[in-house]
């Protein structure tokens with residue numbers, strides 16, 4: 001196939017060199033630290049869990065180790081206990097759940113707060129002895145699209161403070177996720193002496209730039225932009241998940257505020273190398289087809305249309321000697337949700353392009369079965385218009401599958417061109433087709449990519465590594481807060497009195 005409007009990236013022939021993955025950044029090992037606790041203040045976590053140490057024959061001589069330090073993660077719409085891959089349930093849910101569970105393993109007591117979005121959802125889900133999801137009342141217990149959620153955030157703050165007062169908890173550090181949770185964190189910071197850490201997950205500043213005309217912007221757009229700036233300037237630290245996001249925060253949002261780069265991670269025990277033949281057998285896929293995979297939500301910004309058009313062009317080119325192809329689209333949708341509309345649009349497009357017989361809509365797939373899909377595929381495509389990080393890319397690479405991804409955001413950081421995949425301009429159908437074809441027609445290169453892509457992810461993007469870095473950040477912030485004077489502007493008693501009034 002001849003390139004038509006391909007970019008430099010896509011026309012560049014694959015260089016078939018095999019390089020060792022980049023040397024991973026050294027990660028500081030956190031030594032067990034002495035307790036800095038004081039009444040009502042922060043305790044740094046003990047890395048020796050006393051509850052797991054009863055059988056020690058030195059028990060009687062042991063110094064009493066302080067109980068775990070409680071911390072709160074807030075994710076107002078990304079329920080960490082939710083089924084992933086459905087409407088508005090994606091990377092953020094995975095991030096919060098995995099970070100929460102990994103931090104609990106490292107010695108913290110982790111409470112993850114989200115909004116109750118269904119009357120049948122339990123108020124508290126216990127994930128382990130030291131990690132739970134707590135669903136708070138904030139608006140009706142039903143799905144509310146993100147664009148209409150902000151008006152319920154004052155109730156979220158009230159529910160959080162009530163829960164904390166009732167439960168007797170003390171969270172000296174709160175890590176918020178997404179701008180609305182960040183707003184919640186800023187309100188809590190006004191009434192209690194917390195360290196506020198924030199991860200954006202997505203930036204209005206970028207999203208609205210891409211939308212262009214103001215007619216498509218939600219009513220909350222200007223509030224969001226304002227809150228995103230306040231968070232960067234007033235939180236104690238913002239976690240950017242890639243150097244690219246850090247750059248955007250500085251250039252588009254504010255020059256003020258602390259930023260640290262700590263990437264997202266992946267579960268390297270779930271996503272690892274397994275033989276492709278075994279995965280195909282498990283899923284019932286033919287061994288003679290070349291499989292192109294998409295995994296993710298049905299959202300126009302995910303660029304599934306670009307991929308479908310690129311795939312169709314590959315199947316239609318009579319000059320090509322491509323083996324038979326299959327496009328597998330993984331991701332769920334709600335019966336009456338906005339993602340249903342996008343799924344129907346993609347299904348119609350697939351039918352119109354005459355590729356229905358070669359396309360499989362696999363629906364929502366649990367994380368435990370996803371590794372088989374990544375492994376069964378010859379290439380995983382990530383055609384997003386923009387991607388702050390893109391967990392799917394590292395999951396696919398961890399399974400040794402080459403990726404063809406848009407050259408945007410966090411994908412520039414995680415995909416090493418020619419070594420773990422290819423990067424092409426977003427929304428460029430022709431460039432995607434060429435890059436996918438290059439991967440499919442160079443099986444020897446793909447075999448070499450397998451080992452190095454998987455090693456690259458294992459060394460740089462494990463959740464354990466991410467939790468070590470976050471833990472280190474939390475400990476530094478808590479230590480600083482013990483030394484710094486209190487910043488509380490409203491006494492908690494006054495805030496609680498206001499609530500019970």
Ligand code: UDP
Nearest residue numbers: 084085090091092296331364365390391392
């Ligand atoms: N996912 C899943 N099952 C599905 C579809 C997606 O578990 O059927 C997961 C996928 O494995 C990934 C997350 O949803 O961990 C999507 O994260 P990503 O950062 O790629 O996209 P986002 O949803 O944050 O835009």
